[in-house]
Amino acid sequence: TTTRTPLMAGNWKMNLDHAEAVHLVQKLAWTLQDKKHDPARAEVVVIPPFTDLRSVQTLVDGDRLKLAYGAQDVSTEASGARTGEISAHMLARLGCRYVVVGHSERREFHAESDELVNAKARATLGAGMTPIVCVGEGLEVRQAGDQVAHTLAQVDGSLAGFGAEEVAGLVVAYEPVWAIGTGEVATPDDAQEVCGAIRARVREVHGDAAADGLRVLYGGSVKAANVAGIMAQTDVDGCLVGGASLQADEFGGICRFY
């Protein structure tokens, strides 16, 4: 048993303009109401592109919708000469509660290192938001059976220097890269193996309070049809959902896993 509130986060990636964003968030809110979703049983978060955040904020304003939202990336810097970047303060001002850092697509296409991910997580915490720190192995590492060692090295690097209290409030998303957008979902046992190892490592390095507070998500081709088996695992506290989060019915079904 756990006191951690499950977290279901929908990463829209580079999809939907602001008008489409409004449509999806409204539809999701109706779907959750229809399914009699209980916010105490799962926290629901949408992670749209930066350009949609203002529109999503307007909808969620006043907390009429029991939804939180966040951003897909953040700058390490507070302000100044960083053309094209968005600061943590700017995101916090827009009401973001979460920021995804180190998603595998950023690690791959923007060569983001654990050190950079660590700095982005620090910037996020500094602005009072919660980082969702993404880790996970590629296919070759999985085939060699090195998924645990590989992922724990990313956890060590990405969380380096954080205090136990900070870690207790964090979210780590284990996303095996071979399962992202491929329809290839890790088995519940695969998810538990690495998510359990992440919590054990955090317990070793940061202590019990950090390990018991930390929420560990699984991500990779999660759908309404496979979410229950994944959520039944001891060390899985939620899911980071890509493709399926673009459909209100499907994502609503995932949020209503319980």
Ligand code: PEP
């Ligand atoms: C993701 O991008 O974080 C993800 C898990 O994608 P998908 O659900 O589409 O595999």
